[in-house]
Amino acid sequence: MSKFPATQALTVGLAATAVTAAGILVSGAHVVATAWLVGIGFWTAAAIGMLMMILIHHIFDASWSTALRRQFEHGTAAFPWLLLLFLPLIIGSYAGKGDLVWPWMNPAHEVHGAITVRTDLLYEKKSAFLNVPLFTILSIGFFALWIWVSARLRHASFAQDADGDAKWTRRNGFTSGFGIPIVALTLTGAAIYWFKSLEYHWFSTMYGVWYFANCMRAALALGVIIMLWLYGRGDYRGILKTDHLWAIGQLMLTFTVFWAYISFSQYFLIWNANVPEETFWYNIREYGDWWYVSLFLVFGNFLLPFLLLLSYRFKVTHAAIRWIAYLILFVIFVDICYNILPALQDAKGNPQPFLSLNLLWSATSVAGVGGICVWAYMRSLPKTKIIPIRDPRIGECLSHHE
Amino acid sequence: MAEKPFGLVATFDSTGALMRAAVQVRDAGYRKWDCITPFPVHGIDQAMGLGRSRVPRFSLAGGVTGFFTGMCMIFYMNGFDYRLSVGGKPFFSPLFAFPISYELTILFTAFATIGGMFYLNGLPMHYHPVLNYPNIRKATDNRFLIVIERADPRFDEAATRALLERVGGADIEEVEA
Numbered sequence: 064m065s066k067f068p069a070t071q072a073l074t075v076g077l078a079a080t081a082v083t084a085a086g087i088l089v090s091g092a093h094v095v096a097t098a099w100l101v102g103i104g105f106w107t108a109a110a111i112g113m114l115m116m117i118l119i120h121h122i123f124d125a126s127w128s129t130a131l132r133r134q135f136e137h138g139t140a141a142f143p144w145l146l147l148l149f150l151p152l153i154i155g156s157y158a159g160k161g162d163l164v165w166p167w168m169n170p171a172h173e174v175h176g177a178i179t180v181r182t183d184l185l186y187e188k189k190s191a192f193l194n195v196p197l198f199t200i201l202s203i204g205f206f207a208l209w210i211w212v213s214a215r216l217r218h219a220s221f222a223q224d225a226d227g228d229a230k231w232t233r234r235n236g237f238t239s240g241f242g243i244p245i246v247a248l249t250l251t252g253a254a255i256y257w258f259k260s261l262e263y264h265w266f267s268t269m270y271g272v273w274y275f276a277n278c279m280r281a282a283l284a285l286g287v288i289i290m291l292w293l294y295g296r297g298d299y300r301g302i303l304k305t306d307h308l309w310a311i312g313q314l315m316l317t318f319t320v321f322w323a324y325i326s327f328s329q330y331f332l333i334w335n336a337n338v339p340e341e342t343f344w345y346n347i348r349e350y351g352d353w354w355y356v357s358l359f360l361v362f363g364n365f366l367l368p369f370l371l372l373l374s375y376r377f378k379v380t381h382a383a384i385r386w387i388a389y390l391i392l393f394v395i396f397v398d399i400c401y402n403i404l405p406a407l408q409d410a411k412g413n414p415q416p417f418l419s420l421n422l423l424w425s426a427t428s429v430a431g432v433g434g435i436c437v438w439a440y441m442r443s444l445p446k447t448k449i450i451p452i453r454d455p456r457i458g459e460c461l462s463h464h465e
Numbered sequence: 466m467a468e469k470p471f472g473l474v475a476t477f478d479s480t481g482a483l484m485r486a487a488v489q490v491r492d493a494g495y496r497k498w499d500c501i502t503p504f505p506v507h508g509i510d511q512a513m514g515l516g517r518s519r520v521p522r523f524s525l526a527g528g529v530t531g532f533f534t535g536m537c538m539i540f541y542m543n544g545f546d547y548r549l550s551v552g553g554k555p556f557f558s559p560l561f562a563f564p565i566s567y568e569l570t571i572l573f574t575a576f577a578t579i580g581g582m583f584y585l586n587g588l589p590m591h592y593h594p595v596l597n598y599p600n601i602r603k604a605t606d607n608r609f610l611i612v613i614e615r616a617d618p619r620f621d622e623a624a625t626r627a628l629l630e631r632v633g634g635a636d637i638e639e640v641e642a
Binding site for chain 2: 327330331334335337373375462464
């Protein structure tokens, strides 16, 4: 296996990170730090989705996904690096006035130009949760739990390559039993802390599930891209079958519908109840060009991938499903921008436009964090066999048939 | 018996023998024929040259019909026939029509899928000529059958029988319609 892609990925990641950092001189630290959160949010979603796919694989004792699971195990090697890349945002919140990213971290931050966070009743009610020490402990704790659960799964799976003992499979089934609630709760906590609290007046019980939907979509799209990449390289010749692509394509369709169901439900309940504490969140997302981003979410995030993924032929044709996977990754990026970037406001309190330098720094952040995540995956890849060769289910996986 | 026989049936001992025979029957250009097996045989659809099922087309048509039925129904009822002002909302909005349209999409898709499957399979079917074949009970246990129908344009009493013999079929018999 050549080392070239790993080095290349790291170079791209570091260069894009440097460009993002240089953006501070142009747009200021608040904008760039918020854009950096887009990069973290995107790739953490992908890593959590991969972790969830491994857990779900084990809890159902699935067979078709056994070969693909190994690639997801490599993907979760990104968690320690994601923690490292997230730390600047926490450290930055301790330096200065506190509102580097999250406005509620600065008690003197003005709310609606009339009151400050300190005197805001809605902040006071939520301050038991929204305070910097708890944020720090829990954010690092979330990463620690993801690293721990994924390390357990990786260790057992890799050890089975050596001795072929079925106890590793049982151990991973046990890990999945407690791993799924842990990951579900932590990803919900992370979504609330990192993204939802940017506009802390707002509340939505759908929010964690929204992030989960994007986690799964990102992991499945990357899974397709990885499988086809390995096939093109030759590693997956004789392993990847039409029915594997069909199976993962069906899951992509499922989670496209799931994303739409969650996002629509969130919007519909708020639209129907019409309570100002909730509707403002969508009002600012209809301001200026964000209105077109909202429409793009309906048609680009849901309708287009939905219609494309209904087709059996598109699901199993390499070129088609690869493009659908890229499309889904792109729309997840737009969705995460939609959730984070309107928190950046102009002097009048309106959201800054979508098409602005903020989007550029978000894109360089995704490239920066992504390069380092891909590098982490590439570093892990040559450490083991390309498929879990002695997994009890590997035979069923290789002869998978609809 | 005034009616013509249904066709020729042959018995095979293993899935391997059945698959090899199916490939040759397929390559001989027959269209109206079938394999009867006691359990699903993976890959038999390719060996028989069958394409994908056409049921999804019925499903899609049902889904589209269901969605627009829901939208049109609510538009007619709330926006036209019996207007009610609730909470300052518009008389009609696709937003509140969406949950109903979505439910009807699923319902109609399910109906169309079941209906399309019945239609394409020719169900309900209470009688099939192949039930007259003496080995039919074995085909629910450990034997595999190939049936070539007389209705096939390439069917020829002698040539088809010779083909079934050549591909290794045993107990070749003509079954009554």
